[in-house]
Amino acid sequence: MHDLRTLLETHNQGHVLAYWDEISEDGREQLVTQLRDLDWEQLDAWIEDALAAESGANVPASLEPAPYYPLIPETAEQIDLYRKAEKRGRDLLGQGRIAAFTVAGGQGTRLGYDGPKGTYPISPVAGKTLFQLFAEGVARAGEKYGVPIAWYIMTSPINDAATRAFFAENAYFGLRAEDVTMFPQGTLPAIDPSGRLLLGAKDSLALSPNGHGGSLLALRDHGCLADMAKRGVDHMSYWQVDNPLVYQFDPLFLGLHDLTGSDMSSRSLTKTGPFEKLGNFCLTDDGRCIIVEYSDMPDELAEATDVDGRLRFRAGSPAIHVLRRAFIDRVTQGRLDLPIHRADKKVTCIGEGGITVAPTEPNAIKMETFIFDGLPLAENPLILEGDRAEQFGPVKNVNGIDSAESCRQLLIERAARWLEQGGVPVPRRPDGTVNGEVELSPRRFLGVDDVKAAASGLRPPAAEAEEYYG
Numbered sequence: 001m002h003d004l005r006t007l008l009e010t011h012n013q014g015h016v017l018a019y020w021d022e023i024s025e026d027g028r029e030q031l032v033t034q035l036r037d038l039d040w041e042q043l044d045a046w047i048e049d050a051l052a053a054e055s056g057a058n059v060p061a062s063l064e065p066a067p068y069y070p071l072i073p074e075t076a077e078q079i080d081l082y083r084k085a086e087k088r089g090r091d092l093l094g095q096g097r098i099a100a101f102t103v104a105g106g107q108g109t110r111l112g113y114d115g116p117k118g119t120y121p122i123s124p125v126a127g128k129t130l131f132q133l134f135a136e137g138v139a140r141a142g143e144k145y146g147v148p149i150a151w152y153i154m155t156s157p158i159n160d161a162a163t164r165a166f167f168a169e170n171a172y173f174g175l176r177a178e179d180v181t182m183f184p185q186g187t188l189p190a191i192d193p194s195g196r197l198l199l200g201a202k203d204s205l206a207l208s209p210n211g212h213g214g215s216l217l218a219l220r221d222h223g224c225l226a227d228m229a230k231r232g233v234d235h236m237s238y239w240q241v242d243n244p245l246v247y248q249f250d251p252l253f254l255g256l257h258d259l260t261g262s263d264m265s266s267r268s269l270t271k272t273g274p275f276e277k278l279g280n281f282c283l284t285d286d287g288r289c290i291i292v293e294y295s296d297m298p299d300e301l302a303e304a305t306d307v308d309g310r311l312r313f314r315a316g317s318p319a320i321h322v323l324r325r326a327f328i329d330r331v332t333q334g335r336l337d338l339p340i341h342r343a344d345k346k347v348t349c350i351g352e353g354g355i356t357v358a359p360t361e362p363n364a365i366k367m368e369t370f371i372f373d374g375l376p377l378a379e380n381p382l383i384l385e386g387d388r389a390e391q392f393g394p395v396k397n398v399n400g401i402d403s404a405e406s407c408r409q410l411l412i413e414r415a416a417r418w419l420e421q422g423g424v425p426v427p428r429r430p431d432g433t434v435n436g437e438v439e440l441s442p443r444r445f446l447g448v449d450d451v452k453a454a455a456s457g458l459r460p461p462a463a464e465a466e467e468y469y470g
Helices: 002-010 025-036 040-052 076-094 130-145 160-169 212-221 224-231 251-259 325-331 371-377 404-421 448-455
Strands: 063-065 098-103 151-155 180-184 187-189 199-201 207-209 235-240 264-270 279-284 289-292 315-317 321-324 341-345 364-368 382-385
Touching (some): 076 251, 130 151, 187 364, 235 251, 251 321, 289 371, 321 325, 325 371
Parallel strands (some): 098 151, 264 382
Antiparallel strands (some): 279 289
């Protein structure tokens, strides 16, 4: 105990033991474990960075737009590359070398929903949850490519038990339980504006998830990298739980990633305006690819245009990536020193006199890391433009922009397009919108090829029948 007190005093955090004499033996054990698990040297550096952080403070002085591969190939060379890449992607899937990775640590609080966000019902007709849509897509892809696909799901300490129970209650939506691996992300303590650790209770630090950047170390710590190696998996298709329109296993994207030797590949969307809430793909003056958050991007860069009148920094990030297993293994061998990001939040904590305080204004700084900060560490990072209407419909709010309401409409419109492209008429209103609600189950339909097969009475085609660019 003396050693622990000395450690805390050395780092100016001795106050966290202020209630030691009041807490139970179990409480003492819990608090000691939390404190021993901290990397104090790194925590001190992160606290210093978080206290100094200001909007735009970490943005390099010199930035250029990062190059990207276009949605539709523009040259004969690109056409040839895309064709080879798509075949390569199908081969990787058929060889079982691709796994799925979903980060799902969030709660449905902003949606007015009490539970893990992945359990939120979103499909427009059947009311399927986000998790069910993804599970059906994983199952269909496994069927289509002839191999079971491993799916790794990062939860949080807050929702891990509820997420596991949800999958068990629903029999993993037809997937084999051994192919679905759930694990909680790590946590970081919240601090007050002076850098002092906050207590969430007298026997516990005020802990919160450490951000999706923590997923890389969590994959190692929970044995997922070893499991992938055992399965022969070389790459992970990464997406966030709030985007049910994501192309989970796009052969073109996967193939380009592999053929170009990319450690970490990213989808981009052409931004709708200079201040759309998407991170900006940029190059630093030493050629490193980075993402600059929309809130940090200087206005003069965000609004800059090229000779054609288009935004120079028009490639925005929807948080869709492919990661090479060997890359994750390499960068997590020792300390993964990703930059810390600061968020000012309201955190219930123990205040003066040991009284629990539930603030009405931000009183704390939460620290987290982001997965996109792995890009500067990656060799040959690749960016491929995506089709916004096809691949992006985030569920962040109840209604309005990026909402459950807008997502359901996007799912309806995409299903209608697939049906029409497959030769199935869809009723539309005079303004062109779909007259009614349409839903296609990803358990059978991953794209237009599956719709065409169903419309013609044929069995849905195998992977080798696909041809898709973008």
